[in-house]
Amino acid sequence: MCYSAEAWALYDGYVKEFGADIDIKAFWELYLGRDERYRIRNKQSDGHKIPKGMDLNFLRPKTELERKIQDLIAEWNGTRLAESQAELDKQRERLAAAEQKLATKPTKTAANEQRIATNKIKQMERWIADAKRTSHQPSKDDRIFPLWYAPVLIVENGQPIVRPMRYLCRPQGSDPSTDYTKTGQVSGKYNARRDNLQKFWRRQFGSTHALMLAETFYENVDDGKGGSKEIQFRPRTGQTMYIACLYSHWTDPKGKEPDLWSFAAITDEPEPEVAAAGHDRTIINIKPEHAMAWLTPEGRSDEELFAILDDKRHPFYEVVKEAA
Numbered sequence: 001m002c003y004s005a006e007a008w009a010l011y012d013g014y015v016k017e018f019g020a021d022i023d024i025k026a027f028w029e030l031y032l033g034r035d036e037r038y039r040i041r042n043k044q045s046d047g048h049k050i051p052k053g054m055d056l057n058f059l060r061p062k063t064e065l066e067r068k069i070q071d072l073i074a075e076w077n078g079t080r081l082a083e084s085q086a087e088l089d090k091q092r093e094r095l096a097a098a099e100q101k102l103a104t105k106p107t108k109t110a111a112n113e114q115r116i117a118t119n120k121i122k123q124m125e126r127w128i129a130d131a132k133r134t135s136h137q138p139s140k141d142d143r144i145f146p147l148w149y150a151p152v153l154i155v156e157n158g159q160p161i162v163r164p165m166r167y168l169c170r171p172q173g174s175d176p177s178t179d180y181t182k183t184g185q186v187s188g189k190y191n192a193r194r195d196n197l198q199k200f201w202r203r204q205f206g207s208t209h210a211l212m213l214a215e216t217f218y219e220n221v222d223d224g225k226g227g228s229k230e231i232q233f234r235p236r237t238g239q240t241m242y243i244a245c246l247y248s249h250w251t252d253p254k255g256k257e258p259d260l261w262s263f264a265a266i267t268d269e270p271e272p273e274v275a276a277a278g279h280d281r282t283i284i285n286i287k288p289e290h291a292m293a294w295l296t297p298e299g300r301s302d303e304e305l306f307a308i309l310d311d312k313r314h315p316f317y318e319v320v321k322e323a324a
Contacts, residue, residue: 002191002265002283004218005243007150009053009142011162013213014153018291020160024065026261027057030149030164031072033258049148052130053141054164059134081131088124091117138215146190147179152245152263153211155295165210169264170250171203176257192246192264194284194309198302201264204246206297206305210263211286212243216320221278231277231322235315241285244294244309266309274317285313 014020034048055077061067095117101110130140144150146168154161168190170179181187197205216234223229235241247263267281274282286294290308297305 002217002243002267002281003220004143004145005212005214005265005283006138006142006216007051007144008213008215008240009051009056009138009151010136011057011151014151014160014162017213018153018160020153020162023161023163024063024069026163027054028065028069028072031069031076035072035076048166049145050164051142051144051148051150053136053138054149054151056134056136056141077131081128084124084127084131088121088128091120091124095121142215143218146186150212152247153213153295154209154247155292158296160292160295163261165247166260166262167264169204169246169248169262170260171201171248172250173203174250190264191267191281191283193281194266194268197246197266201246204248206300206302208247208249209294209297210245210247211291211295212245212263212265214241214243217241217283217317219274219277219279229322231279232320233274233277233317234320235285235313236318237315239313239315241283242288242291242313244284244286244312268309268312271314271317277319282317284309285315287311287313 008014011020011022015022030048030050034050055073058066058070058073061070095114098110098113098117101107102114144167148167149164150167151162152165154163168179168186169192170176170189179187179189192201192204216232218230218232220228220230244266245263246266247261250260250262252258266284268284269282270280271282286308290311293300294305294308
């Protein structure tokens with residue numbers, strides 16, 4: 001399961017690579033929806049999860065709609081900065097109180113308070129610095145997780161188009177509750193198993209295909225000690241991955257919930273080096289020459305589409321780093 005990836009967040013890359021149009025209206029609706037959902041839920045939700053890299057598309061707006069998106073981003077960041085600064089001040093007070101106690105009467109409780117406050121302060125300082133930064137740092141800014149949004153490439157009416165979609169597919173006809181398991185965990189529908197394409201994913205496979213371009217991907221594997229560790233993989237060739245995806249445009253039959261564009265990355269049996277690192281699936285990285293055929297599945301047989309997946313690239317995914 002590809003639970004996280006460093007995906008292309010700057011959509012100019014898609015324009016240069018494919019001559020793609022940008023669905024700016026969809027980006028505006030996404031940012032507007034994030035702000036509205038946050039307010040409606042009385043700050044009990046983070047709204048839509050959008051990577052910073054996507055915000056940087058609107059650093060220098062050229063149109064009125066892009067300027068509106070820039071304003072929404074500025075308002076959002078301003079609120080987050082104010083909240084982070086308030087939390088930073090709170091944790092500094094907490095640290096000062098803990099250190100005062102340690103100076104007079106050292107206790108485990110005071111030492112624990114000191115440790116927690118120190119870590120929180122470092123975290124808030126990082127968040128504030130990142131929120132203020134305008135330079136692009138892909139490893140920080142472009143990483144997505146399930147329920148996060150990313151620009152993906154599709155073809156509509158013969159024209160490549162970049163549209164923001166959520167990384168966790170909700171097939172049309174599904175109830176929103178199926179985004180989560182019965183225990184409240186995020187469902188696994190951010191990945192579509194190849195051996196399930198003609199079953200669960202039948203309505204998307206052969207109909208609504210997308211591409212996500214990415215530089216690295218991340219997996220959680222067993223650490224051999226009863227826990228897990230995160231492993232980052234990158235193609236040894238340094239080539240951008242063309243990850244085959246399926247998408248759905250979900251609409252609420254009752255008209256109460258907003259429309260949702262969402263997608264899933266297709267996975268297959270693991271490449272040998274990925275299996276050796278402890279993971280049992282690998283995303284399907286198709287060859288660039290198959291990109292347009294994959295994105296235009298209408299009229300193509302299942303055999304032709306599976307042939308594209310069979311002819312995938314095998315760049316050797318080397319381990320970049322491991323984190324406990």
